[in-house]
Amino acid sequence: MIASKSSFGLFPIRIFVKFNAFLDFTDDETGDTALHLAMARQNFRGAVELICAGADETKTNKKGETPYDLVDSKSESLVQNDVATQMVRENGTVCEKMTSRWFLIQLFTATITAIAMAAGLTVLYFTNFWVLLVGTVFCTILVIYFGQYVRVDQMAMLPVTYICYVGVVELAILIYDTDGLIHWSIMLLMCTIWAISASFYWILIFSNPGAKPRSTNPFPELIENVETHGIASYCFTCWIPKNPTSHHCSQCDKCVDGFDHHCPWIHKCVYRKNLRIFVLFCLTNFMFDVMYVPLLAYVVVMSLQRSGFEQTVADHGIMIISLGVSVFHAFGATAITFTQFSQISRHVTTIQTIKRTTTTAPTTTTVSADFEPWNHGPSMMTRVQNVWNLLLFDRFFAEPDDDYWTLSMTSSTRDQSTEVTSTKTG
CATH class of the missing domain: 1.25.40.20 (Ankyrin repeat-containing domain)
Known part of the structure; x- marks a missing residue:
C-alpha cells in the first residue's frame, strides 16, 4: 500500500x-x-x-x-x-489474440490508409477533383481529432502503413501520370532511388527488433546478479541487468541493447545493429522526396501552360494532392535525415540527446561528470569520419575495450560520482 x-x-x-x-x-x-x-x-x-x-x-x-x-x-x-x-x-491463445480489441485496432490502422486511398480514387472517378479535395481535408482533420483520443499503442501501425501506401502511390504517379514530360533517364534514376529506399524500409520492418529476452525466473536471478556482479542498473519490467547502452522501450515494452530511439514510421526500435540501414533509408527517402516535389511541380506547371487550369485539375487531380502532401514529406525527411547525421557525426544517440548525458570525453586527464559533447563538439574532420565509419563499415558504437566504453562503464557503475577518470594517474 x-x-x-x-x-x-x-x-x-x-x-x-x-x-x-x-x-x-x-x-x-x-x-x-x-x-x-x-x-x-x-x-x-x-x-x-x-x-x-x-x-x-x-x-x-x-x-x-x-x-x-x-x-x-x-x-x-x-x-x-x-x-x-x-x-x-x-x-x-492465438485465437484470443486475433479477436482481441488490441489486435483489431492494429489491423484497422494497418489497412485504413489503403482503404482511404481506394475510396479517394473511387470518389475522383465518379465525381471531380473538388469533392476529393474536400474529402481529403475532412479525413485529415478527422484523423488528427481521433489521434488526440486514441492511445499511441493502438494507432502504432498507422504511420507504418501510411509510409508504405503513400510511397506506392508516389511511384505510380511518377510512372503513369506525368504524360511523358520527364526524361526517361530521370525516371529511371527516381525509380532506382525509390526501389533502394523501399528495400531498406522492408529490411527494417522484417529485421530482428533487437529485444533482449526477459527473465523467466526473476527473483532468484535478481538476487544472484546483485550478489555476483553488484549491478548498478536493473530493468524491473524485463527483470534483467542493464548496460550503459540498453534502454527499456515503452512502446515495445522490451529492453533493447544499443538503443537509439523508437521510430513510429517502422514501429520498431532503431538500435546499433539496424542503425546503418535506418540512416540509409532516411537518406534515400530524403533524396527521393527532394527530387519528387520539384518534378511534380514541373509537370503541373507545364500542364497548366499547355491545357489550362480546369483540364489540369481534371487530368492530374491526384498529382496535385500528392504534391501538397509531398511538400510536408520533404520537410519531414529533411529534418529526420539532418538530425540523424548530426547525431552520428557527434557520436551520440537519440536517447542520449534526449537525456543530455555524458557520452564522449578526452582519453586523458580527469573529466567532469557534467561534461557534455554539445558544448565541446568534435572537429569537422572527426564528424565526417564518424559518418563515414557508420555508412561504410557499420561502426558507430565503440568496442568494449575502447576508452569511450571505459568511460561509459565507469560513469554508470559509480555511485553518484562527481568525477570520472578515464586513465590511471600515478
Whole structure:
C-alpha cells in the first residue's frame, strides 16, 4: 500500500507483485487497498499491474467504494481495456489474440490508409477533383481529432502503413501520370532511388527488433546478479541487468541493447545493429522526396501552360494532392535525415540527446561528470569520419575495450560520482 500511495507508475509496485506480496491489505483508517490508492492517484499503469496480478477489483473501503468508484467512467473503461489487452497478450491463445480489441485496432490502422486511398480514387472517378479535395481535408482533420483520443499503442501501425501506401502511390504517379514530360533517364534514376529506399524500409520492418529476452525466473536471478556482479542498473519490467547502452522501450515494452530511439514510421526500435540501414533509408527517402516535389511541380506547371487550369485539375487531380502532401514529406525527411547525421557525426544517440548525458570525453586527464559533447563538439574532420565509419563499415558504437566504453562503464557503475577518470594517474 505504501508503494501505491507514494509512487506513480509501475515501480516499485511491480517488484512487490513479483515477490508474490498479498495485494488486498487494507488501511486501518480508510479501508483502502493498494488498488484503491492507485486509482485515487490516477496511477492507471500501476492499477493495471495490480489487477493483472490478482488484486480484488470488487473490494470496498469503509465508505463502501470499490476502486472503480474513485474514477470517472472513461478512466474505468481505460483501465478495463488495458487489463483485458495485457491478459490476452501475455496469456491468450492465438485465437484470443486475433479477436482481441488490441489486435483489431492494429489491423484497422494497418489497412485504413489503403482503404482511404481506394475510396479517394473511387470518389475522383465518379465525381471531380473538388469533392476529393474536400474529402481529403475532412479525413485529415478527422484523423488528427481521433489521434488526440486514441492511445499511441493502438494507432502504432498507422504511420507504418501510411509510409508504405503513400510511397506506392508516389511511384505510380511518377510512372503513369506525368504524360511523358520527364526524361526517361530521370525516371529511371527516381525509380532506382525509390526501389533502394523501399528495400531498406522492408529490411527494417522484417529485421530482428533487437529485444533482449526477459527473465523467466526473476527473483532468484535478481538476487544472484546483485550478489555476483553488484549491478548498478536493473530493468524491473524485463527483470534483467542493464548496460550503459540498453534502454527499456515503452512502446515495445522490451529492453533493447544499443538503443537509439523508437521510430513510429517502422514501429520498431532503431538500435546499433539496424542503425546503418535506418540512416540509409532516411537518406534515400530524403533524396527521393527532394527530387519528387520539384518534378511534380514541373509537370503541373507545364500542364497548366499547355491545357489550362480546369483540364489540369481534371487530368492530374491526384498529382496535385500528392504534391501538397509531398511538400510536408520533404520537410519531414529533411529534418529526420539532418538530425540523424548530426547525431552520428557527434557520436551520440537519440536517447542520449534526449537525456543530455555524458557520452564522449578526452582519453586523458580527469573529466567532469557534467561534461557534455554539445558544448565541446568534435572537429569537422572527426564528424565526417564518424559518418563515414557508420555508412561504410557499420561502426558507430565503440568496442568494449575502447576508452569511450571505459568511460561509459565507469560513469554508470559509480555511485553518484562527481568525477570520472578515464586513465590511471600515478
